[in-house]
Amino acid sequence: MPILNGVNASPFVRKVRVALAEKGVPYELNPVMPFGQTDEYRKKSPLGKVPCYEDGDFVLPDSSCIIAYLERVHPKPALYPADPQQFGRALWYEEYADSKLVETIGPVFFQRFVRKIVFKQEPDEEIVKQAIANAAPLFDYLEGEIGDRDVVVGNHFSIADIAIASPFVNFGHAGEQVDASRWPRLSAYLERIHSRPSFKALIEEERAAAG
Ligand SMILES: N[C@@H](CCC(=O)N[C@@H](CS)C(=O)NCC(=O)O)C(=O)O
Numbered sequence: 001m002p003i004l005n006g007v008n009a010s011p012f013v014r015k016v017r018v019a020l021a022e023k024g025v026p027y028e029l030n031p032v033m034p035f036g037q038t039d040e041y042r043k044k045s046p047l048g049k050v051p052c053y054e055d056g057d058f059v060l061p062d063s064s065c066i067i068a069y070l071e072r073v074h075p076k077p078a079l080y081p082a083d084p085q086q087f088g089r090a091l092w093y094e095e096y097a098d099s100k101l102v103e104t105i106g107p108v109f110f111q112r113f114v115r116k117i118v119f120k121q122e123p124d125e126e127i128v129k130q131a132i133a134n135a136a137p138l139f140d141y142l143e144g145e146i147g148d149r150d151v152v153v154g155n156h157f158s159i160a161d162i163a164i165a166s167p168f169v170n171f172g173h174a175g176e177q178v179d180a181s182r183w184p185r186l187s188a189y190l191e192r193i194h195s196r197p198s199f200k201a202l203i204e205e206e207r208a209a210a211g
Contacts (some may be wrong), residue, residue, distance in 0.1 A: 005032040005041070006050030008206050009113065009173065011102055011166040012063040013051040015209035017084045018162050021066045021198035023074040029114065048137060051115050064094060067159060079159045086154045093145075093152055093160035104138055107131040150192060159198070165193040169203055173210065 004020070004027050005011035020027055037048050045052040045061040052061040053069070060066050071080055081087045081116060108131045111123035142164065146152055153160045168190050171177065180187035193199060 002027045002056075003030050003054040004028070005044070005052040005054070007031055007033055008202070009109075009170065010050055011033060011106075011170055012049075012098070013203060014166045015063040015162050015170060016051050016066050016070075017080055017202055018166070018198045019070055019159075020141070021201065022072060022077060022079060022157075022162075024071065025074055033120070038079060042202065057124070064098065067162070067183075068120045079162070081154050081156065081158055083154065086158075090153045090158045090160040092161040096165060097163035101138060101164065105131060105135050105171050107169055108176055109167075109174045111172035113210070114140045126158075128174075139178060139183045139186055142189075143186045146189045148185075150189075152189070157193075161193050165199060166191055169194065169199070172203070173206065 001151070002025070004013070004016055006016075006029070008014070008029070017029070032050050033209070034050050036044070037211075041052070042048050044054070044059045047061065049061065051063055051144070052059065053066040053068060061068055067079065072076070081090050090096075096097060096180060099109070108128050111128050111131075116122045116123050142152075151157050151161050152164060168178070172194075178187045
């Protein structure tokens with residue numbers, strides 16, 4: 001059975017877990033924390049990050065690379081649009097979410113969850129407040145991009161939805177949600193995507209694990 005190295009509250013590990021669930025691929029989750037990895041793990045994941053996927057002798061780090069690989073090995077259901085322009089847009093949203101969105105809203109989760117639960121320290125609410133303020137233009141952007149569609153690209157759930165919705169699970173774990181009165185489309189979109197069985201099962205598992 002393939003092994004996915006990583007912890008369940010990482011937005012990047014969650015991306016891969018959602019993709020595996022959507023494609024119905026069984027796997028074993030090997031708990032590797034994001035910090036203080038062994039030299040042995042760094043041989044598999046040279047940047048020292050999670051996730052890292054092992055399929056027999058084949059080892060592959062990075063959520064984007066792993067999901068692109070999974071698409072070739074398990075093509076159905078497709079998680080990348082067939083249309084070239086939609087494909088390009090989907091990759092763009094994945095990049096936007098993995099970099100800008102995680103970087104901007106990530107501190108909320110870090111302060112309220114990682115700092116509090118993992119390091120047993122009080123969260124710095126000033127940092128939380130600033131991160132939420134910094135996120136407003138990103139939410140404006142996503143609100144406009146989602147428009148009246150159920151998904152962000154074309155008519156089918158894709159890697160773009162996985163990548164955008166994943167860091168918002170962490171936002172929720174930190175006790176925050178997108179203000180539906182200010183960003184109604186983004187808020188409804190996230191509710192829809194998080195209600196898919198793939199996301200829903202993980203959100204429940206993560207909540208239970210966090211106590
Ligand atoms: N581009 C990578 C990012 C992975 C990443 O940043 N993972 C975090 C955990 S959420 C990590 O392992 N951080 C440890 C570090 O940066 O040393 C991916 O998509 O997998």
